[in-house]
Every structure is written in C-alpha cells, then in structure tokens.
Amino acid sequence: MGGEGWAAQALAAAEPAVFWTDRPDAPPAGAALAETIEVDLAVVGGGYTGLWAALQALEDQPGRRVVVLEADHCGFGASSRNGGFCDSSLTHGLANGLSHWPDEIETLVRLGRQNLADLAATLDRYGIDADYWPVPEVGVATEPWHLEDLAEEIDHHRAVGDDVDLLDADQMQTLVRSPTYLGGLIRRNDVALVDPAALGWGLRAAAQSLGAEVYDSTPATALRGHRRGIEINTPGGRVRAAQAVVATNAYPGPLKRPRRYTIPVYDHVLVTEPLSAEQRQSIGWGGREGMGDVSNQFHYYRLTADGRILWGGYDATYHFNNGVAARHDQSPPVHAKLADHFFATFPQLEGLSFSHRWGGPIGTTTRFTAAWGTAHRGRLVWVGGYTGLGVGASRFGARVALDLLHGAPTERTELAMVRTKPVPFPPEPARWAGVQLTRRALQRADARQGRRGPWLRLLDRFGVGFDS
Known part of the structure; x- marks a missing residue:
C-alpha cells in the first residue's frame, strides 16, 4: 500500500474532536451571567490572554472585582486546540523579530525569556499541572536550501545568547529518524511543551482562587462607553466596568477596530494513537524535542505525554470576510494532505492510526505578532494576533494590556511593537x-x-x- 493509501486508512477512525479536551476529566462549563453587575475590570474573552489578564490584575491589586466573560467556555478556541509549544519568543521567532525590530531585538529577547520564566513560576505557585516540560526545539531541513537558511540563522541565535548547534544528516538521524531529514538546527533553551487545555483550565482556577468571577456562555453582544467607564451587554445580563480588556483574538468581538489588523487563519492538526515500543524505537526521538520543518509552508510536531505524535500546520486557510464557523474546523482535504505528509516523513510507521483530527482559527496580523489598541479614553485595551505562538506570548500580551490601562509608561509599553500598529489588512474582496x-x-x-x-x-x- 502506498503512502496515500496508508493515510486514508489511518484517518478512517479518527475522531473529529480536539485531543486535548476529549477526556473525562475536562471541567464542565460554568454558568452564564444573568444579572447586572458593577466591576473594576471586565475581561472579554476567556482564552489564555483573558485569563492571564484576570490573574495578573488580581495579583497586582488584590481585592479588585474582576469578571471574565467567555462566549463559549473558558479555554475554547486556540487556547485548547494548539500544539502546546510554549516558546519564549514574543515576535513569532527570532528571524521575524529581527526583520521588524532589529534595534530592539535584545530587549525583546530578554523580556521574552523573563516572561517564560514568570509563566513557569506561576504554574508552580498555583499548582497548575499542565505537563510543562522544557525541551530542545529542532528546525528540520528537508531540502538542500533549508541547510543554507539554517547556516545563516545560527549566527543570529548565537548573537542573542541562544544555545544552538547545526546538525548534519547523521546527527539529525541519530536524534529522530526520517528519510526526509538532511540536517537541522537545535535550540536547547527557552522552549517547553505543555498540555494546552490543562493550562487554560489551571489559569481559570488560579484566577478564581484570587476572586475572579468567570462566566461561560456569555458573549459580549454590545459595548459602549459610559460616564463610569465601559458598559457591556450580554444575552442574560450587563456589566458596568471601570476598565476593560478585549481579548477575543481570532473571534469577532464587540469591537470592530481590531478586525482591521487581525484575521482568522485556520490551522489543522492530527494526533496518532499511542506508539508501540517498536514504533517508538523505529523513529528514536528519545528527548521529546519539539520539531518543525523550515519551509514557508511548515509542519510542527511533538510527542504527547502518553506517547502519541501530534502533527499539524502546513496549509493555513482563510475564509472570505473573516469567516469563522464550526463547519470550517473539519477539512477532509487538509487532513488527508497532513496524513500523507506524515507517512512521507515517517514511512516506518505504516499501520499507525490517527485518533483525533481537528482545526480552528488562529488570529494573525501582517507582521505575525500581537497588536494592541485603546479605546474609550484609555479605559479599554484590546490585544490579539499572536499567529500560533501565543501559548507563552499571551501572558506578555495581557501584561502589556494591563500596563496600558494603568496609564504609566513601562519598558513594555515603550516598545515599538506595542506603540505601532501592523499594516492593516485591506477590506474585502x-x-x-x-x-x-x-x-x-x-x-x-x-x-x-x-x-x-x-x-x-x-x-x-x-x-x-x-x-x-
């Protein structure tokens, strides 16, 4: 049977569900807002950014009344559908940061490393079991021109203090075995793997332990300024807040302005059944390294704690007029292509099946990094657009949003990345x-x-x- 045949057979029984949340210990959704309340801070969006905003706001000023409004359930969307790569980069990788902010790259790298260290410390402080696992990251060369790009890239990494080395074909095969591998670049610092759903659930519990009120099934249907701050309408109630953070990212929120700068791009993912001991031996991969090839259209992949392979990326898709709908989450052509690429990379795994397949929107900007903006005389801040590296950067995004609400300049708010907006996307068509x-x-x-x-x-x- 050829690779395409293996792929079709491997996909036949895959559940159209997110692996991370398809488990019996997933917490139930909370109640919806059903009254009018007055709060100090309202957070619209219960993904990573919103939960980090609520948690850090209460750490900054204990006793504030903070509410989180989530349209679905907390952690829904990219915060539970991603691959679980927690990188220190705030700029969607070093190369992208250098292309946009070369004069600030040392500061951005330092702040990113501190942000990742603070993230890990927060997990320890609140006992959040998110399978946080520091690992090396490997950029894999599968074409000769990839080797040239990696040879140029390594000097940039060393200039900012990264622990990196180039791997030749033999070294790469010793690390992970694939007939497609020609070499690679390994970075041993500032990357971890996490269970993304458990991270979101843990952040919610931590924020609630400090007093945050969290409402699920509570979309913000309208938002306006009023004499005391911000008023937010929901289907079952109303929130009057002195300040607000809007963190809906890829999803349409109550503000139109962020939609100029952020569009939803669909990313699709597969997860295999657990590998047998023989299958694991056939590929090596003893260190659970985070992996990704270095083409423009790239795959990212990793091992889960129970020995499965998560395989995603490559074919990012955009639907007309910022289209976001559940029907886009499953894409048989894209999933089939991913499965075919998987077996081309690991033909020795013929017979392995996929247990889960899913997709969902990621918010991206024209510079691939988050953007911030203010409204209603500085009483509201919005942020979004992490482009797939938001597991770690979302904490920083929330921290900057709170700084902007406080109104006093900080090192973070003075960054050009924060002070300037990305080039907006044009209107449709x-x-x-x-x-x-x-x-x-x-x-x-x-x-x-x-x-x-x-x-x-x-x-x-x-x-x-x-x-x-």
Whole structure:
C-alpha cells in the first residue's frame, strides 16, 4: 500500500474532536451571567490572554472585582486546540523579530525569556499541572536550501545568547529518524511543551482562587462607553466596568477596530494513537524535542505525554470576510494532505492510526505578532494576533494590556511593537484575494528552493505577510 493509501486508512477512525479536551476529566462549563453587575475590570474573552489578564490584575491589586466573560467556555478556541509549544519568543521567532525590530531585538529577547520564566513560576505557585516540560526545539531541513537558511540563522541565535548547534544528516538521524531529514538546527533553551487545555483550565482556577468571577456562555453582544467607564451587554445580563480588556483574538468581538489588523487563519492538526515500543524505537526521538520543518509552508510536531505524535500546520486557510464557523474546523482535504505528509516523513510507521483530527482559527496580523489598541479614553485595551505562538506570548500580551490601562509608561509599553500598529489588512474582496495570492506565492517559493517571487518581495519591502 502506498503512502496515500496508508493515510486514508489511518484517518478512517479518527475522531473529529480536539485531543486535548476529549477526556473525562475536562471541567464542565460554568454558568452564564444573568444579572447586572458593577466591576473594576471586565475581561472579554476567556482564552489564555483573558485569563492571564484576570490573574495578573488580581495579583497586582488584590481585592479588585474582576469578571471574565467567555462566549463559549473558558479555554475554547486556540487556547485548547494548539500544539502546546510554549516558546519564549514574543515576535513569532527570532528571524521575524529581527526583520521588524532589529534595534530592539535584545530587549525583546530578554523580556521574552523573563516572561517564560514568570509563566513557569506561576504554574508552580498555583499548582497548575499542565505537563510543562522544557525541551530542545529542532528546525528540520528537508531540502538542500533549508541547510543554507539554517547556516545563516545560527549566527543570529548565537548573537542573542541562544544555545544552538547545526546538525548534519547523521546527527539529525541519530536524534529522530526520517528519510526526509538532511540536517537541522537545535535550540536547547527557552522552549517547553505543555498540555494546552490543562493550562487554560489551571489559569481559570488560579484566577478564581484570587476572586475572579468567570462566566461561560456569555458573549459580549454590545459595548459602549459610559460616564463610569465601559458598559457591556450580554444575552442574560450587563456589566458596568471601570476598565476593560478585549481579548477575543481570532473571534469577532464587540469591537470592530481590531478586525482591521487581525484575521482568522485556520490551522489543522492530527494526533496518532499511542506508539508501540517498536514504533517508538523505529523513529528514536528519545528527548521529546519539539520539531518543525523550515519551509514557508511548515509542519510542527511533538510527542504527547502518553506517547502519541501530534502533527499539524502546513496549509493555513482563510475564509472570505473573516469567516469563522464550526463547519470550517473539519477539512477532509487538509487532513488527508497532513496524513500523507506524515507517512512521507515517517514511512516506518505504516499501520499507525490517527485518533483525533481537528482545526480552528488562529488570529494573525501582517507582521505575525500581537497588536494592541485603546479605546474609550484609555479605559479599554484590546490585544490579539499572536499567529500560533501565543501559548507563552499571551501572558506578555495581557501584561502589556494591563500596563496600558494603568496609564504609566513601562519598558513594555515603550516598545515599538506595542506603540505601532501592523499594516492593516485591506477590506474585502481585496483581503481574500491578497491572502490567496500570497498562499500561492509561498507554495511556488518552496518549489523553487526558497526563491521569493515578485509578490513576496513586494510584501517583504513593506514588512507584511501571511503565515500560520
């Protein structure tokens, strides 16, 4: 049976569900808001950013009345659907940070490392069991031109103090075995793996332990300023808040302005059944390293705590007019393509089946990093657009949002990344057309040894792009 046949058979029994949340110990959703309340801080969105905002606000000022309003249930969306890569980078990787903020890169790297250390300390402080596991990260070369890119990249990593080395083909095969591997770059610092759903559940419990009120099934249907701050309408009640943080990221929230800068991009993921001892031996991978190839259209993959392989990425998709709907979560063509690529990478795993398949939207900006904005005379701050590296960066995003609400400048709020906005996406239909044109251009670049054509060079000139 060929690779495509293996892929189809392996997908046949995969549950159309998120592996991380498909388990009996998942906490039930909480109650919805059913009254009018007055609070010091209202947080719209119960994903990582919103929960970090609530938790840090209460650590800053114990006794404040803080409420979190979540349209579905806390941790829903990218906060429980991601691959669980917790990276210190605030800039969607070092190369992207250098391309946008070369003069501030040392500060951004330092703040990112401190943010990751503070994240880990928070998990210890509140006893959050999120399977936080520091690991090396490996960028894998599967084409000769990847080796050239990695050779250039390593000097940048060493300049900021990263513990990195280039791996030749033999070293790469010793680490993880695949006939597609030609080499790699290993970074041994500032990366961890987590159970993303458990992280979200733990953050919710920690915020509640400090007094946060959390309401599920409570979408913010309208938001306006009033003489005491911000008023938020929901289907069952109303919140009057002195200040507010809007952290809906890829999902449409009560503010229109963030939609100029952030679009939802769908990412899809597969998870295998647990590998047998023989299958595990056939691939090596003894260190649970986080893995990813270095093409423009890339795969990311990792081992779970119970010995499965999570395999995602590659084909980021955008639906017209910022389309977000449950029907987009399952994409048979994309999942089939991912499965085919999986067995091309690990043909020795023929016969392994996938247990779960899913997808969901990630918020991205034209510079691939978060953006912030204020409204209602500084009483409201919005933030979003982490582009797939939000597990760690969302804590920083929330910290900056709180700094902006406090009104006093900090080292964080003075960053150019915070003070400036990304180039906005054009309105439809130009938005959809531009994304499709860029996707095709990235595919062509990968097929042409990484050479970027006229369209990508134009985007590079203006510092904009599209990524997953």
